[in-house]
Amino acid sequence: PLHPRAEAHGKVIVLGEHAVVYGYPAVAAGLPQGIVLEASPRPDPRLPITLTIPAWDLDLELHAGSDHPVARACLEVLAHCDGPVTGWALHGASALPARAGLGSSAALTVALARLVFGPDASIDDVVAASLAGERVFHGEPSGLDSRVAAQGGVLRYVRGEPPRSIVPGAPLPLCIIPSGIPRSTADQVARCRSRLEHLPSVVRPVLIAIGQAVESGIHAIEHGDLDTLGVLFDVAHGLLGALDVSSPALDRMAADARAAGARGAKLTGAGCGGCLLALAGDAPDAAARLTAAFPTLRPLFVEVAAS
Ligand code: MEV
Incomplete structure (x- = not known):
């Protein structure tokens, strides 16, 4: 059972990329351009989940054995469901370019985690599920992208620590x-x-x-x-x-x-x-x-x- 609709932010790293992987701080901002993901039931609940994101040229079936990294990442996130999930069609709309350093993969995995956990889920749970997917894309993510995708705003982030919100003195x-x-x-x-x-x-x-x-x-x-x-x-x-x-x-x-x-x-x-x-x-x-x-x-x- 998935929730019908979820959103996540895009992100832009203002300063600190790469060093953040090694435990140094970074500062990043959520982008209003992110993703909206909607789930609707497929005619037969035994059918595999499909994922369509036209803006990113994605049209996939999510089934074990798929070697598409997006499918594998999504399955890692869906593993946080109680029991196996089939029978859903997922449709994503996004104004973010994919694979451009603006957090598209984190936005997708965060939105998917929110379809699993629902709108009241804690940010920490959503980030943890998103990170399981992010690890498929790159082995040792700092977690910055997932955190900003889930939380938005301007954040000072250090791996493994709670982020601190930064208030700009001028836009x-x-x-x-x-x-x-x-x-x-x-x-x-x-x-x-x-x-x-x-x-x-x-x-x-x-x-x-x-x-x-x-x-x-x-x-x-x-x-x-x-x-x-x-x-x-x-x-x-x-x-x-x-x-x-x-x-x-x-x-x-x-x-x-x-x-x-x-x-x-x-x-x-x-x-x-x-x-x-x-x-x-x-x-x-x-x-x-x-x-x-x-x-x-x-x-x-x-x-x-x-x-
Ligand atoms: C990628 O958006 C940011 C990097 O610092 C990697 C990471 O933080 O996991 C390059």
């Missing part, structure tokens, strides 16, 4: 620019790990510096100091490059965003594709200049304010 004018290059989070987490294992004495301080950038960034967010936050975006992009998770395309996009008046720009999420995150400037034509700088990429503007 954050975020501009998310999809590179159009899909990538796998698991591969990117592995690239970072391999660099850390190869050169621990050099790369460990890079992770520590990212954690410091997060703490300084939270201070800047709380005090509405967007100029400092912009500088921290640029610093973080360089540090992520040192972890081997940027790419020539993302580096070019970051330079183009700065040239178009952004206060700072960095990759967001796993990197090597996915999205660029720019902090827009305060000129009246700031959004128009960023849009003009990326004529084919459809930047998404999100103002994150105290809720």
